[in-house]
Amino acid sequence: MAFQPDLALPAAADAIQSLAEIANRQGLARIVLLSGRGEEGALEAERRLATFEGEWTVVRCSWFSQNFSETFLADQVRSGEVSLPVGTMREPFIDARDIAEVVGAALMDAGHAGETYELTGPEALTFAEAVEAISAALGREVIYRQVTPGRFRERLLADGVDRELADLLVELFSVTMDGRNAAPADGVERALGRPPRSFADYALQTVREGKWAV
Template sequence: MIGGTGKTGRRVAERLAALGIPTRIGSRAGEPPFDWQIKSTWSAVLENAEAVYLTYHPDLAMPGAADDIASFAELALQHDVRRLVLLSGRGEEGALVSEQALRNSGADWTILRASWFNQNFSESFLLDSVLGGTIALPVEDAREPFIDADDIADVAVAALTENGHIGQLYELTGPRALTFAEATEEIAQASGREIHYVPISVEQFRSGLEQENLSAEFTNLLLELFTKVLDGRNSHLNDGVKRALGREPRDFRDFARDTAATGIWDRGEPNG
């Protein structure tokens, strides 16, 4: 499993362990270590594997990602690992190139093309903004059908362990499309806190990113995400979760209620 410590990878690993399926987590801090930028680390994670869940760091739309996916798939086949399940991003033109690289590889592929994660509000990224009481992004009225990372993990586990998912592209969305202002309001109601959403300009967003000393490449990726991908192109719902699992996806309101109950959104430093 590549990226087994991330939002979805950690959940996939937990589910596989609960099923009694041995799992090897490929990450820079893992054993053996794995780094997308160091190809010499790739082979060790494939030894005696039967299937691989692939997440690409920092994002599948990054330059060079498609070449890496193609090279990894080729290496996997050399190790007799045919089943590859790829996490992709919905509405990302660069990610489509990486998806095609996997399709062309000859592997038994499944692609999970996911919407914006619910957990971006509770695990890194926007958590500090929630705790600070203001979420400020360069997005106004565009709607996003936020998807829960637990739903993604359930689909990934099914694709890794069950028949019937090879050659399938699952577009994974939640059951409702919300604006960021509406999502913020649901978090505020669930947590009992005063939290506001403030739309800002692209220039203000860029300035904030530059103050965080991010790389120019990653800064440009985030700018593209918020100015292109979150422009309303992904507002429509899709039935990927139901097609893969036979059930409806988790609603954002349920995510907000359950997450608030953990205390992660309480004032002060985040828990756990």
């Protein structure tokens, strides 16, 4: 289960409980919840998931590597400048391919019931270092600029991002980008028995797929 746009929203916990109750009535055997790493609001949704009578697994994630190539940030990369309200805080970006494999294993294989997996990449990078890795993979300059939350919101709106989502993104950056998620976790290795993909690997794969082509 994945709640859009984020489990931090007040309505999320009720929605997760409703889905768990429907799953109980339908006799589902397993559920996996995509949760937020370091998000207090997501914890209540996790607690509600426990009302599911079958096997449940929680997968906690923070920043997806693919945020740079499949959201508003893709256009910023193409423009040659990524601007966010984040300074030297580090984030162990997680490749969405690893998330998909962990979720698939939890749904299809035994041994994951009741587990909470915190999924991260193998190393913590600053956002400037992540953009440098993207620039190196592309073979052209992409710069990183730290901006104020207000400037960030203005750019989101100018880029056509919905106002409610823009406000949520500003709030999430203000709350979770304080270093609480900086330490890499072992969830991918625990679930799959292998290390997670690196951010550099993600950047090279994304270039091969042409997602940042101008």
